[in-house]
Amino acid sequence: MRYLWQYHGAPKLDEIVSRFPGLRPRNVTATDKERQAIMTAAPPHLRLWLLFCADLAIRSGTAARIDPSHYDANRRELRFTTKYGEHLTLPCTAEIVALINQCDPHSDYPFVRQLWAEDARHRWGRKPKLDPNDPSPLSKQFCTLRRSLGITRKLTPHDLRRTAAVHMLEATGDLRDVQALLGHRNLTSTLWYLDHDMRPVSRSVLERIKRPAWREQEEMTA
Secondary structure: OHHHHHHHOOOOOOOOOOOOOOOOOOOOOOOHHHHHHHHHHOOHHHHHHHHHHHOOOOOHHHHOOOOHHHEEOOOOEEEEEOOOOOEEEEEOOHHHHHHHOOOOOOOOOOHHHHHHHHHHHHHHOOOOOOOOOOOHHHHHHHHHHHHHOOOOOOOOHHHHHHHHHHHHHHHHOOHHHHHHHHOOOOHHHHHHHHOOOOOOOOHHHHHHHOOOHHHHHHHHHO
16 A cells, blocks of 8 residues: 555555454363363264364364274374375374274274264164265264353364363473474464463573573582
8 A cells, every 4th residue: 555655646545554463373272171071971983083183183174084094003103194294193092092992993984984883873773974074074063062061162173182282382391292293394383373372471481591501500510
């Protein structure tokens, strides 16, 4: 607008139109109580899907497609390609391993789909028709479960991924650990998950960083 005003006689609007502040990251994380209630009430297929998101911080769409070809039973690790083409290897938690062990390791179907089909067969005597590339039915089941538990906040499976990222930072204090968990090539993408988690500055830290490391060593040995 300033260019048009200076060189083409347009009205001077740059001081009137407010600047766009930019998007802010979604800052919703699940509480321990919410997570426990959801995992306890979820049927096996839904629990595995959500554990992929909550324990391993996998995107919900990718989690719905994880199948036996991605799992190393000896190492108890998942090896898969992320949404943006990054190759990621993650160790499985004990709860995830226990659910995976209920599945057929020779099947081509995703783990979540196998457990869902088995659950439907026990409940209704038939297997559901599932598209392994469509996580929307799982999302609807999650919303129904969330509401049945009285969780009124619009919590999503992706919020569980964000929760895992925040907990990793709290546990290690290292952004690189969070980056590795999320499978990000760019650290800026990782910060998007943590931008809302601003901690107060400690006076002791300020006193520490103003002194060179060698001076601290000298004081300790004196």
